[in-house]
Amino acid sequence: MSATIHVIGAGLAGLAAAVRLSAAGRAVVLHEGTAHAGGRCRSYEDHATGLRIDNGNHLLLSANHAALAYAAEIGAADGLAGPDEAAFTFHELPSGRRWTLRINDGRIPWWIFDPARRVPDTGWRDYLGLARLLTTSERPLGEVIACKGPLYERLVAPLMVAALNTDPPDASAVLARNLVRETLAVGGTACRPRIARDGLGTVLVDPAVALLQSRGVPVRMSHELRAIETAGERVTALDFGDGNRVVLGADDAVILAVPAWTAAGLLPGLTVPTAFRPILNTHFRAVAPAGLPPLIGVVGGVTEWIFVFPDRVSVTTSNADRYMKEPRETLAATVWREVCAVTGLTGDLPRWQIVRERRATFAATPEQNARRPGPATAWPNLVLAGDWTDTGLPSTIEGAIRSGQRAAALIRPQ
Secondary structure: OOOOOEEEEHHHHHHHHHHHHHOOOOEEEEEEEOOOOOOOEEEEEEEEOOOEEOOOOOOEEEOHHHHHHHHOOOHHHHHOOOOEEEEEEEEOOOOOOOOEEOOOOOOHHHHHOOOOOOOOOOOHHHHHHHHHHHHHOOEHHHOOOOOOOOHHHHHHHHHHHHHHHHHHHOEEHHHHHHHHHHHOOHHHHOOEEEOOOHHHHHHHHHHHHHHHHHHHOEEEOOOOEEEEEOOOOEEEEEEEOOOOOOOOOOOEEEEOHHHHOHHHOOOOOOOOOEEEEEEEEEEEOOOOOOOOEEEEEEOOOOOOOEOOOOOOOOOOOOOOOOOOOHHHHHHHHHHHHHHHHHHOOOOOOOEEEEEEEEEEOOOOOOHHHOOOOOEOOOOOOEEEEOOOOOOOOOOOHHHHHHHHHHHHHHHHOO
């Protein structure tokens, strides 16, 4: 009898693992504790706006090779759209100033020498200090680069807050280093934005579930794992409650792709991140004026990034602890005023929705980064996956998918 791989969790890490294993002909069963796949990366029908929206906005870059490979594996590569150049439009709210950062292809950053391509009020020498990131060891980012001035306020802070979801001076320099090594240090070919224009679920989740089902993979929704039974060096059974207990065969294996706090509850003694940061997403049913870029960075407001979709405008605010207790109506009105100032939209507040993801990511500090476990466990037939495991990246789509693909590769061949 062939071995069965039980993948626990149908977030992107679990989906990526199941897709990779099933493609190799392995017998896979996918278990998801909730009624929907995708985890923190999902779409849903929202009654407040009357639209299908994402619970949060996510930006991919052309450097995200694992995510792009995954999209290709599930037949959804065309769903990730973006410009042919690494161009990022920014708008500064206090001044009304607008500029477009244009990163040239190739490893030599010629763009920093061109005032029309770099951040306003910066000179090329200002960028040299960022080179220290490429060789830094672990410490707070504020000990490596200057966290003040136009370059920081208009470029470094927006990018780092979006990627790390942590106040940059306190963030892990190693995680920032790894991001820069894979993106800015490579050049424009690695920095081209890629956005799921039809929604995260449509592009990254639904096609994966459909593909798995077409391969005969059982996808068991609302099937929450309650306990993991072990004996010696093996996981021997999975307890889903109500008498639903799955006994593992001698060659069966488990990939545990659940949130960090869930994994810690199932595996006492497992060291995981314990501090998390929220993200605020605000969605408006509004059609933006023609000609706007699909992504606009905003400096100096509650709004940090504006995503322009055909039927809506969505706003992301990261590291959003300070807004978790603010009244929803107040936030919506404030963000709408900022969106109008940036996009040229006018009129009263349209139909809107606010989604507060309170544990959107682990806190990307040196202390929390050190708590991330690798994929291997004390039991050879149990492997961990998830963006909170030690991927070398912060909590991102790319990190989640890499972790799932890595977990699949660690499952013993038949």
